[in-house]
Amino acid sequence: MQAQADAWRLEGRRIALVPTMGFLHAGHLSLVRLARKMADKVVVSIFVNPTQFGPGEDLEAYPRDPERDRALLAAEAADVLFLPSVAEMYPEGYQTRVSLDRLPHHLCGLSRPVHFGGVATVVAKLIHIAKPQLAVFGEKDYQQLLVVRRMARDLNLDVEIVGAPTVRESDGLAMSSRNAYLAEGQRPAALTLSRALNHARKQVAEGEHRAAAVIANAVATIQAEADTAIDYVKICDPETLEDVSVIDRPVRMALAVKVGRSRLIDNMALVPPHPPSSAQGETS
Numbered sequence: 001m002q003a004q005a006d007a008w009r010l011e012g013r014r015i016a017l018v019p020t021m022g023f024l025h026a027g028h029l030s031l032v033r034l035a036r037k038m039a040d041k042v043v044v045s046i047f048v049n050p051t052q053f054g055p056g057e058d059l060e061a062y063p064r065d066p067e068r069d070r071a072l073l074a075a076e077a078a079d080v081l082f083l084p085s086v087a088e089m090y091p092e093g094y095q096t097r098v099s100l101d102r103l104p105h106h107l108c109g110l111s112r113p114v115h116f117g118g119v120a121t122v123v124a125k126l127i128h129i130a131k132p133q134l135a136v137f138g139e140k141d142y143q144q145l146l147v148v149r150r151m152a153r154d155l156n157l158d159v160e161i162v163g164a165p166t167v168r169e170s171d172g173l174a175m176s177s178r179n180a181y182l183a184e185g186q187r188p189a190a191l192t193l194s195r196a197l198n199h200a201r202k203q204v205a206e207g208e209h210r211a212a213a214v215i216a217n218a219v220a221t222i223q224a225e226a227d228t229a230i231d232y233v234k235i236c237d238p239e240t241l242e243d244v245s246v247i248d249r250p251v252r253m254a255l256a257v258k259v260g261r262s263r264l265i266d267n268m269a270l271v272p273p274h275p276p277s278s279a280q281g282e283t284s
């Protein structure tokens with residue numbers, strides 16, 4: 001992969017990397033298409049990275065279908081499918097890890113303490129391997145996008161980290177390989193995430209600026225369906241992920257909810273009217 005990347009760079013080609021864990025869906029393919037628009041050569045990696053799964057998480061069960069993935073990428077005219085083995089990525093004696101001080105201590109990082117260290121490590125390695133000028137990540141994993149962007153900046157990686165909008169099913173469910181775990185009958189519960197976010201977006205656009213009130217509404221929407229167990233419902237600063245209590249600027253709402261054995265995440269920007277409406281003050 002490095003030799004191929006060097007050859008392309010010598011020819012003056014611009015390389016885009018799309019890192020994935022496979023079991024590709026339309027969301028991944030939208031990343032590949034964006035990469036294709038922005039670069040001459042597109043490398044897609046498929047690697048179910050063991051270091052980003054904690055004990056008891058779904059590493060073994062993670063859905064895999066490399067032959068289907070290969071066909072989908074051929075149809076998108078991806079230039080390289082990079083499919084390393086665990087032994088190639090983490091050979092005997094491997095002992096280096098990339099860790100971030102603050103961003104992982106919010107949202108998903110609280111219930112998945114090893115996750116973002118594993119993501120930052122593998123993405124740094126993939127960038128050194130594929131030598132891209134740009135790498136594309138979905139906004140569906142918003143915290144991951146921030147972690148990768150920060151890591152690339154902090155380590156002076158000569159790569160642009162591009163975020164791409166979340167792709168949704170026609171009923172609003174954010175696309176995810178883990179949707180494959182949803183049992184029949186769990187769809188209404190899964191749809192509470194996007195419903196709660198859309199409602200929150202509308203409330204904030206109409207002038208509600210109390211984060212606690214928006215969160216309480218979202219919790220009620222999610223809990224209205226049996227089969228949901230909330231991990232978190234947060235409204236946070238879109239860069240630092242610190243909690244926000246007064247929505248007086250654009251913020252991010254992020255959710256993680258267990259539906260049966262699937263842990264689903266989703267997020268959306270909430271943008272207040274400008275200037276913030278005084279119609280719904282703290283006393284209302």
Ligand code: PAF
Nearest residue numbers: 019020021049119122141
């Ligand atoms: O989002 C994913 O699929 C993974 O976390 C990534 C970025 C490929 C790193 O393993």
